[in-house]
Amino acid sequence: MTSLLDRPAAQFGSALNLVCRECGTTYELGPSHVCEMCFGPLEVGYDRELQKRVTREVIESGPATMWRYGGLLPVAPIVDLNVGMTRLVPAPHLARELGMRSLWVKDDSGNPTHSFKDRVVSVAASAAKALGFEVLACASTGNLANAVAAAAANSGMRSVVLIPHDLEPGKVVTTAVYGGTLVAVRGSYDDVNRLCAEVAGEVPWAFVNVNVRPFYAEGSKTVGYEIAEQLGWRLPEQVVVPIASGSLLTKVDKAWRELGSLGLVDETPYRVFGAQSSGCAPVASAFRAGHEVVEPVRPSGIAKSLNIGNPADGPYALDVVRRTGGSIADVDDAEIVDGIRLLARTTGIFGETAGGVTIGTLRKLLASGELDPGAETVVLNTGDGLKTLDAVESVSRPTATIAPTLTAFREAGLFE
């Protein structure tokens, strides 16, 4: 590894240092993620003066990718697979069905490996390169595995990806195909993650969700930036975000606060809502119980991409939801499948199980009165349904199977 001192500062964008979110201790920019004083997570700190140079004009004249917000990110676009600027889709039919006034779907299935994880990996891989690493590694519930393997292949790095052994076949194939080392671990995601943290202490690899996590996590802010820009430089009144580790939810909030404080949008109030699967709902449980700490659970259920029983950013997700006056709810497997089908039937967007969780939770929060049907709302679809076909296979069949004759078509009642 090369010393940071040999590197031009420009490689780290407007990043200034790493700051402990718990006790505020600061560290030099580098491959570390834990505070030596209190084990708190480190977060990138920025040079405010550099960030203030970012204007709407600077952003709008940038590339049609997440790197148009490069001035607000902690590294230069060294690894760039044309990630981001995914579509923000108006969903009038879904809104009508749910009795809502205005609803949008931010569809991140349109990223290169079909999930929002391409955003975080672009930043993590760029930071890994800037810091002199040659191996890109991660623990993953699937989507991150795809993104890491692809980014490594694209940038000439070696990849090492650890996954739970029972992942959906659609996520195993879409990782292994890029080459690299893929390790199936007989255990839950939390077991895999723990192993990863231990392996990370032994090898000089960039683990996107361990030692370069402060950089990685910042990539999620670009979802928030894009929503605001695509709405015409303003914030929605409500947003529903799925929760796995809780990082995405906190970074959407961070993005909107940054845009507000930099004067890029008006600081209008918004409420942040979290969505979990009932098979793994530690953050929703903590929210309902009024706790500030998240009790770990052993996950089950079909929304495997969200099955993190010990969510590292759970406490911060709770803080954001409570501060903004939002809520967190969870939905069971049947409601998740219904959510996938409802989204597909009314918007033409095929989301993965996490998308089903979000739509199911949207419906549940409307029914409970916690979400305002009259307020403009954005929901996040974070991944592609093609990766979790097994979830809807049994309920997504041909309407009829017939002989190739007009008579058969008529007899099957298809003219009605």
Add this chain to the structure above:
Amino acid sequence: MRVPTILRPLTGGQAEVSVEADTLQGVLDALEASHPGIRTRVLDDDGKLRRFVNVYVNDDDVRFADGLGTPTPAGTSVSIIPAVAGG
């Protein structure tokens, strides 16, 4: 006990240290005696596990067991691992 990288400065660089104690609390107390500073990194001012520390006794998260009261008979392995995100 397996020592995480960030605590190794306190153990003279050792990745593993051995102590004798009946419970996890006892292990941390014994470690504090031999390697001062460790306990305050792992426990907060109220003596509870800090919220971003995961401790495993024989591969089981102690929050699924008896927390600091989790028994640690002879031969038990203890790991302290920072919480990590991902997905």
